[in-house]
Amino acid sequence: MKPRHVLFRGRLVPYEDARLHVLTTTLKYGVGVFEGLRAYWKEDERELYIFRPHDHFRRLHDSLRVTGMDVPDGIDDLTERLTELIKANDLRQNLHIRVQAFVDNDDGTPDATGPVVVSMATIPMENYFGRAALDVCVSSWARISERSMPPRVKAIANYQNSRLAMLEARADGYTGAILLTHEGSVSEGPGYNVFVVRDGRIATPRVTDAILQGVTRDTVLQLASRHLGVEVEERRIDRTELYLADEVFVCGSAAEVTAVASIDRRPVGGGGAGETTTALQWLYDAATRGTLDREQGWVEPVYHPETSDAARVPGCSAMATTEYGIGLVTTDTGPLLLNHVRLAGLPFLVLDAEHTGLTPARCAEAVRALSMSDTRVCVRVPDGSPATLAEFVNTGAAEIVLPRVLCMADIEEAAAALRYAPEGLGPGPPRRRTATGRAGRFPR
Numbered sequence: 001m002k003p004r005h006v007l008f009r010g011r012l013v014p015y016e017d018a019r020l021h022v023l024t025t026t027l028k029y030g031v032g033v034f035e036g037l038r039a040y041w042k043e044d045e046r047e048l049y050i051f052r053p054h055d056h057f058r059r060l061h062d063s064l065r066v067t068g069m070d071v072p073d074g075i076d077d078l079t080e081r082l083t084e085l086i087k088a089n090d091l092r093q094n095l096h097i098r099v100q101a102f103v104d105n106d107d108g109t110p111d112a113t114g115p116v117v118v119s120m121a122t123i124p125m126e127n128y129f130g131r132a133a134l135d136v137c138v139s140s141w142a143r144i145s146e147r148s149m150p151p152r153v154k155a156i157a158n159y160q161n162s163r164l165a166m167l168e169a170r171a172d173g174y175t176g177a178i179l180l181t182h183e184g185s186v187s188e189g190p191g192y193n194v195f196v197v198r199d200g201r202i203a204t205p206r207v208t209d210a211i212l213q214g215v216t217r218d219t220v221l222q223l224a225s226r227h228l229g230v231e232v233e234e235r236r237i238d239r240t241e242l243y244l245a246d247e248v249f250v251c252g253s254a255a256e257v258t259a260v261a262s263i264d265r266r267p268v269g270g271g272g273a274g275e276t277t278t279a280l281q282w283l284y285d286a287a288t289r290g291t292l293d294r295e296q297g298w299v300e301p302v303y304h305p306e307t308s309d310a311a312r313v314p315g316c317s318a319m320a321t322t323e324y325g326i327g328l329v330t331t332d333t334g335p336l337l338l339n340h341v342r343l344a345g346l347p348f349l350v351l352d353a354e355h356t357g358l359t360p361a362r363c364a365e366a367v368r369a370l371s372m373s374d375t376r377v378c379v380r381v382p383d384g385s386p387a388t389l390a391e392f393v394n395t396g397a398a399e400i401v402l403p404r405v406l407c408m409a410d411i412e413e414a415a416a417a418l419r420y421a422p423e424g425l426g427p428g429p430p431r432r433r434t435a436t437g438r439a440g441r442f443p444r
Contacts, residue, residue, distance in 0.1 A: 032102030
């Protein structure tokens with residue numbers, strides 16, 4: 001499934017319009033770095049959680065520095081742009097996210113450092129491998145070394161090494177591969193780190209064994225220590241240890257935590273996920289959805305950041321804070337709630353028609369009921385079509401809150417239909433940002 005929009009050159013553009021010139025530096029010389037992230041949908045909370053975005057973007061900055069490329073955006077800015085992109089595509093399912101930073105100039109030289117452009121794409125994804133366990137081989141290709149192409153950098157060019165290993169593995173009938181260092185010790189696989197379990201002890205190659213210092217690898221290290229009471233040994237691992245292991249598993253943002261069933265056609269343990277691997281799979285799944293270790297700050301909510309730790313109020317989605325003060329986001333327009341709002345003198349009330357069946361007529365009744373109060377009534381609309389916007393503008397609401405960040409074409413279409421200049425709605429800093437979209441004041 002292709003997303004509707006991608007982020008490209010600072011703008012949300014249709015998927016088909018994200019294109020580069022054939023002579024751009026990144027295509028000629030592979031001058032680019034990237035990150036792969038995951039986001040997970042939690043049905044009982046109706047929330048999508050991005051997993052460890054700040055850590056991924058911190059590594060992206062590290063990759064840019066090592067490769068001598070300009071750093072265009074801050075970590076918080078990148079996280080905000082990613083959240084806006086997901087909302088623009090209205091995605092409410094498990095995702096794999098590709099973020100790339102590359103030198104974008106026509107016919108540039110290999111030593112060009114800029115201009116650097118960031119692109120983002122959000123792709124629906126469940127199990128990356130399509131299977132519960134992998135049958136892998138030890139590749140004849142050695143892992144790149146620090147003396148040639150720094151392995152800790154997530155550079156596009158580095159993945160030619162992984163590609164060659166996977167081509168060989170597929171040709172020989174395997175579903176994965178493990179690469180060794182030039183010295184013959186275990187390094188990693190194409191897109192995943194490697195762990196071995198023997199006699200209840202867990203080990204993984206050191207960061208100096210030509211590995212990518214994976215965010216998922218770090219997650220597994222912490223989960224094993226905190227919840228299994230096992231300190232993972234980071235050490236040199238020989239090839240024969242793979243054959244003698246009780247369990248072997250791999251991990252990565254796309255790979256998640258996946259068991260290895262066999263290596264060079266030799267069974268590993270019982271040929272599937274062992275006890276330790278199964279436990280870590282459960283822990284990882286819980287952590288990525290914010291059920292476990294939430295205090296670590298690993299998950300970033302997409303659709304309701306203002307409600308994550310908000311006090312719940314009967315009849316309301318949540319209490320929220322904006323430039324107007326503390327108010328309510330509600331799915332209820334009943335007289336009892338409206339009377340409470342009036343008596344409390346709340347600065348604002350947001351009627352949430354995006355996630356419920358609130359009709360324009362019911363919203364108009366609420367506006368009239370609060371017309372003699374100081375409460376500012378806003379409406380969060382279900383979509384950005386001109387017809388829908390026109391219906392809700394006629395409710396007399398003080399502001400309309402769009403359900404997602406729209407591309408400029410959609411904004412211009414809505415503006416034309418309503419004869420409204422969309423200041424604050426287009427790319428760039430908005431006049432006022434709400435929790436779930438961008439708000440603009442329409443003529444009353």
